[in-house]
Each structure stands twice: as structure tokens, then as C-alpha cells.
Amino acid sequence: MKKFLSYLLVFLALIQLVRPKxxxxxxxxxxxxxxxMKVPQDVQALFKRSCNxxxxxxxxxxxxxxxxPMSWMVAYHIKEGKKHLNFDEFGTYNSRKRDRALEEISEVVESGEMPMKGYVAFHSETKMSPEDIQMVKDWVTSLNLKHE
Ligand code: HEC
Structure with missing residues (x-):
């Protein structure tokens, strides 16, 4: 048992050497x-709080x-998340991609898929209230997106 614990400690120490950027x-x-595009202040605040x-x-x-390994999991979620949607790169998307992203935002917020449940469990302040969800949906609807 003692031996196992010391191996475990060495293992945990070694994996710390692999540090994601x-x-x-x-x-x-x-x-x-x-x-x-114009994004209402309260929608912006919400994205900042729960999505950024x-x-x-x-x-x-x-x-x-x-x-x-927490650092690895976080890095992986960020990499995958940004691949689908990056609010800081949104301006580089063409109009079709922008519309699709906005449509998807509305969908994943409504379905409760985003923000990710495992994340909300650790960051309770990022939980979306029914009012928050409605606000995002209303905003996306008000945009009258051309591309479906
Ligand atoms: C903890 C990290 C994390 C947070 C916080 C988060 N997302 Fe995501 N998001 C992801 C990951 C990872 C994916 C890719 C999921 C996949 O590949 O299935 C994703 C995918 C998406 C997609 C694409 C969905 C699709 O079906 O292609 C949208 C849109 C999205 N997120 C919007 C949001 C919005 C809006 C918020 C805030 C309300 C949010 N996300 C918060 C990690 C996150």
C-alpha cells in the first residue's frame, strides 16, 4: 500500500510536467x-459570465x-468549444456561419446543453435562469436571421 501510494505520488508529480498552453x-x-453586430448589454454580460x-x-x-489531469480536461473543452464558437473571432465568420452560430446559441441554451452541466456544477454563478434563456432566445428571434 505504501509502495502504491508513493508510485501514485510520483505519477501525479510527473503528469504536472505536461502543461497545456x-x-x-x-x-x-x-x-x-x-x-x-449590436449585442444588448445584458446579453453580452450573460455570454461573458456563462460562455466565455x-x-x-x-x-x-x-x-x-x-x-x-484537470488542466488537460479544461484545455480540451476550450479547444473544442472554440472550434464551434469563439465570440472573440465571430467577426471573421461569414454571414452564413454567423447566422448558424446564433441559431445554435439559441438552441443549446434552450435545451440546457450549454453551459456544460459539469462546468455549471463547479461554477454555480454561470447557471442560466429561465429569464436568461428567454432573453437569449428573444434576442436571436429579433435578429430575423436570413440563413436557417
Ligand atoms: C466548460 C466549457 C463550455 C462552456 C462554459 C460553454 N460551452 Fe458551448 N461548447 C463547449 C464544447 C466543449 C462544445 C463542443 C461540444 C461538442 O463537440 O459536442 C461546445 C459547443 C457549443 C456550441 C455548438 C453546438 C453544436 O451543436 O454544434 C454552441 C452554439 C455553444 N457551445 C454555445 C455555448 C453558449 C451560448 C454558452 C453559454 C451560455 C456555452 N456554449 C458555454 C464548451 C462550453
Whole structure:
């Protein structure tokens, strides 16, 4: 048992050497969603609060996000999240991709798919209230998107 524990400690120490690059851009993006369209302040605040950790170039890390294997999981979610939607790169999307992203935002918020449940469990402040969800849906509907 003692031997097992010391192996485990060495293993845990070794995996700390593999440190994913942080998602903390040094520059303020010129391609933020607000650079190409009007987003109401309260919708912006909501995205910032509940989505930006995985869908922007600025993640707010907590101390335990530094520890492997948690750090690896966080890096993976950010990579996958940004692949689908990056509010800091939104301005580079063509109009079709923008419309599709907005449509999807409305859908995943309504279905409760986003923000991810495992994440909300650790960040209770990111939980979306029924009013928050309605606000996002109403905003997307008000945009009268051309591409379905
Ligand atoms: C903890 C990280 C995390 C948070 C927070 C988060 N997402 Fe995601 N999001 C992901 C990941 C990972 C994927 C890719 C999921 C997949 O491949 O199935 C994703 C995918 C998406 C997609 C694409 C869905 C699709 O079906 O292609 C949309 C849209 C989206 N997220 C919107 C949001 C919105 C809006 C919020 C905030 C209300 C949010 N996400 C919060 C990690 C996150």
C-alpha cells in the first residue's frame, strides 16, 4: 500500500510536467462579436459570465485548473468549444456561419446543453435562469436571421 501510494505520488508529480498552453490572449481581439453586430448589454454580460471561459480567447482560470489531469480536461473543452464558437473571432465568420452560430446559441441554451452541466456544477454563478434563456432566445428571434 505504501509502495502504491508513493508510485501514485510520483505519477501525479510527473503528469504536472505536461502543461497545456493557457487560453489568455495578450491582445484585445478586433473581431469580437460586438465589432460586427449590436449585442444588448445584458446579453453580452450573460455570454461573458456563462460562455466565455470556453468560447473566447480569455478563460478565467481557477487554481485547480492548473492541476493535471484537470488542466488537460479544461484545455480540451476550450479547444473544442472554440472550434464551434469563439465570440472573440465571430467577426471573421461569414454571414452564413454567423447566422448558424446564433441559431445554435439559441438552441443549446434552450435545451440546457450549454453551459456544460459539469462546468455549471463547479461554477454555480454561470447557471442560466429561465429569464436568461428567454432573453437569449428573444434576442436571436429579433435578429430575423436570413440563413436557417
Ligand atoms: C466548460 C466549457 C463550455 C462552456 C462554459 C460553454 N460551452 Fe458551448 N461548447 C463547449 C464544447 C466543449 C462544445 C463542443 C461540444 C461538442 O463537440 O459536442 C461546445 C459547443 C457549443 C456550441 C455548438 C453546438 C453544436 O451543436 O454544434 C454552441 C452554439 C455553444 N457551445 C454555445 C455555448 C453558449 C451560448 C454558452 C453559454 C451560455 C456555452 N456554449 C458555454 C464548451 C462550453
Amino acid at each position: 493557457k487560453n489568455r490572449s495578450e491582445v484585445v481581439s478586433q473581431n469580437q462579436i460586438t465589432s460586427v 471561459d470556453c468560447h473566447s480567447n480569455q478563460t478565467n482560470y481557477l487554481w485547480y485548473h492548473e492541476i493535471a
